[in-house]
Amino acid sequence: MKYLVVAVGCALLFCSVMVNAQKKKISVSPPDKSLVSEAEVLVMVGGEDVNQDSVDIKLNNVDLRDKVRYLGSMAYVALTLNKGENRLLVMNNGQVEKQLTYLFQENEPPPKGYTRFIFHDAFLNSGCGDCHDLEMKPFDYKNIVYSEEAISLCLECHDDRLQAKYIHGPVGAGICTPCHDPHGNERQFLLTRKGNSLCEICHEKERIQKHLTKLQETKAGSSTSCLDCHDPHGTEKKFHLK
C-alpha cells in the first residue's frame, strides 16, 4: 500500500512536470516596463505555438488583430503609442498570455522600474522585408537577404565600417550580429552583451586574461576594459588600437 501511494504520488508529480513543460512561453519585444522615445514602434510576439492568425493584441483597449502580420512563427504589429503609459494585452489562441506597460516619453531618463529600449533605426523604418524573405515559412537564417554587391546585409547601409586601415576580423567579413542586435534591445548601440564579455564571444577568456596580466606587467596599460585600448571595428593603427 505504502509503495502504491508513493507510485501514485510520483506519477502525479511527473504529470505536473509534463504539463508545465507543455505550456509554451510567449516572448514579447520590447519587454514589459520598457521606456521608448518614439511614438511609432514595432512589437514582436514569438513562440512555438504562434502561427498565422493566432495572435491578438489590444493597445489601450483597442483591438489590433487586423493589423498583426506574421513572419514564420513571429507575429509583429506597428503601434502608435500615446504620451505616457500605454497598456498592451497580448493573446494567443484566445488566451491572455501577457500584459505589458510601455512608457513613451522623449529625452527624460527612465523612471524607477523602467528600462530604456532602443530600436534599430532600420527595424522601425525599413520593414522586415529589407532584411528577410517575407514568404510565410518558418524562420531560416538562409532567408536573410542582401544584394549581391554587398558582402553583408549590415554593410549595405553601414559600409563606412570598412574604411579604416586595420579592420577587426568579423567586421571585415561583414559579421555584425554577434555584437549587435539587428532589431533592438535595452543596451546602448544595440550591443548583445556588456563590457569585456562581448569580446569573450570569440576570444578565449583565459587567453585575454593572460593578455591583460602581461600588459599590466610590461606596459603602462593598467586598464582592464578592452575598449579603452581597442576599437571594436577598426582604426589606422595595428591591432585596431585607439
Ligand code: HEC
Ligand atoms: C536590419 C535588418 C533587419 C530587419 C529590418 C529585421 N530583421 Fe529580423 N533579423 C535580422 C538578422 C540579421 C537576424 C539574425 C540574427 C542573428 O544572427 O542572431 C534576424 C533574426 C530574426 C528572427 C529570428 C531570431 C529572433 O530574433 O527570434 C526573427 C523571427 C526575425 N528576425 C523577425 C523579424 C521581423 C518580424 C522583422 C520586422 C518587424 C525583422 N525581423 C526585421 C535582421 C533584420
Ligand code: HEC
Ligand atoms: C536599410 C539600412 C540599414 C541596414 C540594412 C542596417 N542598418 Fe543599422 N542603422 C541604420 C540607420 C539609418 C541607423 C541610424 C543612424 C546611424 O546611427 O547610422 C542605424 C544604426 C545602427 C546602429 C547604432 C545604433 C545606436 O543606438 O547608436 C547599429 C549598432 C547598427 N545600425 C547595426 C546594424 C546591424 C548589425 C545591421 C545588420 C543586421 C544593420 N545595422 C543594418 C540603417 C541600417
Ligand code: HEC
Ligand atoms: C566585436 C564586436 C563588434 C562587432 C563585430 C561590430 N561592432 Fe559595431 N560596435 C561595437 C561596440 C562595442 C560599439 C560601441 C561604440 C564603440 O565602442 O565604438 C559599436 C558601435 C557601433 C555603431 C554605433 C556607434 C558608431 O560607432 O557609429 C554602429 C553603427 C556599428 N557599431 C555598426 C556595426 C556594423 C555595421 C558592424 C558589422 C560590419 C559592427 N558594428 C560590428 C562592437 C562591435
Ligand code: HEC
Ligand atoms: C565574432 C567574433 C569576434 C568577437 C565578438 C570579437 N573578435 Fe576580435 N577577432 C576576431 C577574429 C576572427 C579576429 C582575427 C583573428 C586573426 O586574424 O587571427 C580577431 C582579432 C582581434 C584582434 C587582433 C587584430 C590583429 O590585427 O591581429 C584584436 C585586438 C581583437 N580581435 C580585439 C577584440 C575586442 C577588443 C573584442 C571585443 C570588443 C573582440 N575582438 C571581439 C573575432 C572576434
Ligand code: HEC
Ligand atoms: C591597456 C591597453 C589594452 C587593453 C586594456 C587590452 N589590450 Fe589587447 N592589445 C593591446 C596592445 C598594445 C596590443 C598589441 C600587441 C601586444 O602588445 O600584445 C594588443 C593586442 C591584442 C590582440 C592581438 C594579439 C594577441 O594576443 O592575440 C588581441 C586579440 C587583443 N589585444 C584582445 C584584447 C581583448 C579581448 C581585451 C579585453 C579583455 C584587450 N585586448 C585589452 C592593448 C590592450
